[in-house]
Amino acid sequence: MVLGISFWFCPSFTRVGGWVGVSSVRRREFMTVMLVLCILMFGACIALITLSLIELTSNPYPLPRCSNAYSSCFTEAARTTELSDDGVCTAYLNQCYEATVWTSIYFALVIILMIATGAVVAFLLYNFKFTAGDLIEKYLVQSKELEQVMATARTGSVSQKRNAAFELATMAASADDNKFQIVTGGLEILISLALNPDTTTQEYATEAIAECLTVPAIQDQFVAVGGMKTLTALLHTKNARTVREAITAVSYVVSDSDENKPAVLAEHGLDDLAHACKYANTSNRKLLASIFLELAYYSDTRYIFFT
Template sequence: MLLYVQSKSFPHKTFVVKCKTTDTIARVRAHMLYSLYDMGRVQHQFRFRYKGQYLRDPYTMEECKIVDHAVITMVPMAKRQESLVDLQQRLMESTDDLDPAHELDLGKGQTDEVMRALEKEMKIFTGREKMLAGLEGLLTAQMMLILLAVFTHYWYSIFWCGLFWLYGYLRCPKYSRVGGFTGIAGLKRKQFCVVYGIMSLINFGISLGLGIYTAHNLMSLQCPSYPTELGTGCTHAEVYTAGYFFLHALVMLSSSILTWVILHNFKYEVGDLIEKALVLTRDVEKVLEAARNGKVKERRTAAYEMATMAASGDDNKFRIVAEGGLELLIAMGLSTDAATQEYSTEAMAELLTVPAIQDKFVEMGGIRTLTAVLHAKDQRVVKEAATALSYIVSDSEENKPAIVADHGLEDLCHAARHGGKDVQSIVSGVFLELAFNPDIRAQMASLNSPSQALVHLCRSSDTDTQRFALQTLELLAIESSSTIAAQEELLEYLLSLPVHSMDTRLYLLAGKILLYFTETQESCEHLLDSDRLKDTLLQFSRTSDLVLQKVTAKIILALIDTPHLLMRAKHLGFQDIFLHIRNHALDRDAWNMADQGLALMQSEHAHKAAKGIMGSQGSLKDKGRGSFSSARSQSTASLDRGARPS
């Protein structure tokens, strides 16, 4: 497959990388290091981004869902402006006891291991280019020897030597370090080396045998120092034949040896050594040492390498923690260098996928770092911090209180209001997980900011974000209906939901929350003042959801609890909704509620009848008890552990 790599650092150049679906991101980075080496920019620090997601070195093209002819972006690890800001800060913070040269040096780009691997690969592939050029030179020498074979006693050797030379000439692969293999011959290069090497040995044996045989004949004839064609058995042709075949044997032996060396060289592919240097070979102790005492770029690279190592497997995660890397990452998460902060937060998110590490992380006070990072300007950093928090709340009930401590709820609310789409999706899931804890739910319900943040999340364009936010609001409404009923923006959103969405699951959640807006007569009057109420409830009743039909009927029954409200509802035509539910009821309870609601609206003694219906259905005024208990139990059941976000 072919990949096209673009970068703002090189606006007039598009890099083309040839790879396989099983290749890792690290191998593609190795290809790019080759290109940067030729351009003199090998110290340029970068990573890849595809469809808005940053790619990590251990993952393959297939795992990242990268298709053929995809366009990926090469992003610098830190913008030049950030490096200059960091330089200025270090100048201002420098003291007399610090070495100024050390403070001003931002450090090198690539690590020593990567540079050594790159230089070694360069030697391997430069040597390959030279060896194949040498093999072509030997093929030229063979062609000349074939022409000279006609002057030997064994002139017919030109036939097998000619066939051997023709095979080598047609099948010899063409290679350059910059362009790689060219032509069809490069596809079967290993097969060529094996066949050509064996044929060279055979030709070497034949030529050596003919040379020895001819030399033996010359020695047995005891030729004088200057043989002539007359008077002796030795001729110039015999001397020429012996010398020719010894020379031909030497060329064949050289060709065979060179071919086997080239075959050994062919086992190396671009990125074999660099990939190990990028992913596997770095010692944790060296990485942590660079993170503690290195310069800006070295700390940045160390943070990136820890994120890469953590993504490679659980063994590396435990090695990092055992060597003190977790505490170091918590400190680096508050770095003034945006890139270092991003990669250290990414590394923490990778480590926190293991529940055992989560407990130690919470004990070290790492939650405070993650919640502080939620205020970062870079959305990538905020996303990684939110992701790390989501791992903690989903795996451990004991660690949830640590998240809401020290103004953690306010930090989450800030991320919900100012974060991007991805951040909001993660934060909405975190809120939902926290709301399942009774103590935390009570704390959230006692504050106004979580409800406001959740209302803001409801307006997201992502359906899952809306659903998680509405589920959390429903749980908070069960805890404190007055807090939810005070959210004017929430009511506006719930009533306008059918205009923006066709999702029945959202309709059901919206209907359940609307029940809590019917707690008082004032709120019921406010609902009836809305022009959208009837259309919204009519849309709810037209769905094929059984529970939503019942919830819609209960909302209207609560609205007509007094004669005054009953007359207003009748004037607005709410009996049409009851009529539709009765005609399309999915079970007997829905039919009964719709029928009794119609009877209420048609009764001459509305107030007395309303009280009778309320008594038969259970008091609608006390939503936490009576008739609404079933609706709320269904609400809670729909939000059990199985319905939580992954």
């Protein structure tokens, strides 16, 4: 019956679903019952091994129980044979003593097994309160201080700047407060990362800029420091993701404020947008079309279009 229940509740593995089991299995209740049974087994084994050790240590060889069995064996042998065979009963006496010794060893091993099983069950019960999200947040999501990230982005090596750009992109995507801190702490550093020769650093930095520009208040400061030149220059890169983020950032600026639209026209910004149209995919072309539509409401842009 126990084996049947075990096979019924045991999990199975499939290539698509992974490890699956019966949904009615209650792991906490099962482990609690298992722990109680381990404690009961531990107590019973302690009592039995204590009795065996008392019998072995309090009486010299042979044990009284074994001596009584030896006498009964010798009497029975004397009745059934004409000449009693003392060797058979002596072997039986030795076997009785060895059985008592091995019984003590067996109970000692069971005690060790119960201690190990109880420790594992208690450990599992303790771990049941954790969830995968808690472990990921504790061990994998480890954000650094913004000042440290900015210092690394300013003077670090190529790999360190790449990691710093990734950290900035992650911070910018997580909360609006982080966006203001990034802009206040080092917008120029973020722009310099976007112009870094390393392609991956460019991508992460451009993603961080696009995330920051979702806030209209940051757009004015970004345009004031000449950031639009950086975005239009990034339209010439060969990294498709960087171009995508740059186009997205430009669309944020031109759609949220009429005052910032002239910044796109500076330094041949329209030429850069036209260049991006030649190599953009369908989704990027939709964004570029919306950018040109927003710029068409600006008179200077229409004049450039006609000329």
